[in-house]
Amino acid sequence: MPSKTSHAFLAEKCESFVDFGLWPLVSEVDPHSWLSNFEPSELDHALALLDSFMFYPEHLTRQLFSAAFQKLSSGLHIPGESFTATKLKWNAFCQNLVVTYVTGEEPNPTDSGYKFARMTRQLLGIPEEEIFHPQDAIRELHSNPSKHLLFVDDFVGSGNQFIDTWRRRYNLNGNYVSFSSLIRTNSTTAYYTPAICTERGERTIYQYCGRSVMLSYGNLIPRRNSAVCIDSIVWPKSMITSGPKFIETVSRRAGIPDDRGAVDDWRGFHELGLTIAFAHSTPDATLPIFYWEKNGWRPLVRRS
Structure with missing residues (x-):
């Protein structure tokens, strides 16, 4: 089960980003709705991934x-x-x-x-x-x-x-x-x-x-900022192996394809596995689970 302390801390961090103007209002970045996509057993990984997410206003x-x-x-x-x-x-x-x-x-x-x-x-x-x-x-x-x-x-x-x-x-x-x-x-x-x-x-x-x-x-x-590379710095050490598997599992549940690095591949375009978005758009290289809107999946950000 995820730590209530870590969940509360990350929620406070997200709210602070909005207050400081680093993140926009919920209409553009919605961490609470996005977290509702995950099962209780998946929340630790989802929170770690959200913690690594970079939004460029x-x-x-x-x-x-x-x-x-x-x-x-x-x-x-x-x-x-x-x-x-x-x-x-x-x-x-x-x-x-x-x-x-x-x-x-x-x-x-x-x-x-x-x-x-x-x-x-x-x-x-x-x-x-x-x-x-x-x-x-x-x-x-x-x-x-x-x-x-x-x-x-x-x-x-x-x-x-x-x-x-x-x-x-x-x-x-x-x-x-x-x-x-x-x-x-x-x-x-x-x-x-x-x-x-x-x-x-x-x-x-x-x-x-x-x-x-x-x-x-x-x-x-840097290369290691990919969430799917073998020595990724996106994940804490305890999740370095299970992190990419978590992305694959939840992506399959959301209906995100495995297209060998094509657009909307679960690893991102060219399998870059990034965790970033701009106010004006989200790159194809970003993990689709951040922007996916099909099959009832609630996005963190929208493509444009």
Whole structure:
């Protein structure tokens, strides 16, 4: 049976997150309803999983995204150079950008990239005329090869979506050109500034893109933050083996499939097993038991 003390402590912690503005009201994150999904014998594991859950409210996501972008300025600084000189180079960099976003195989207006393209203008002050749909960004870079390319995004999970965008070929005056081939021809560097990136995503991007892409993120999620990896830090030591089995068992009861890492697989997309959500969306890499709404399952958060 779960400890009443631990249950009460976690309930108080959740309420404090709401009070401090780290979590929204129950309409968006509902831990009490979510806990009602579980049998009494499962509550210890459910509470441990809930304790590991990270919700990123809008203001924190904006801060992480801004930090990811601002970190690029450190690459322009030369030791011994004055602050004024570095600032001038940074201003010149910002005024010479082609900003675009990462899209899925079939780009959709609801993709988070659109939101972060708008945020680039609103939060970072990048002029709207420097922000482009990917195909238009290809055209702009072809016409102005000295410009810097900047991809913006909220989250990198497996890194595959970026690689697909990087390699996707667009029609340019009858020729099919990708960002990869264009950057290689221009001999320039592309920049990618997601608010949050997984360790796996970082490794994948550098594996396929080399140093043609400079990745700068607001926060990095280590591999061991997966709830289903063998040495996960999500679980206390006493649950390191039983934790993943618990997720599988309750996921099966909720009707969540075992699809070998496909979308809605009980381990999350690409079996990343994450325990995170944003105010604007929940990544596919997050465990479905947090957002599932079928078969009477009560979600902790909703997808969007």
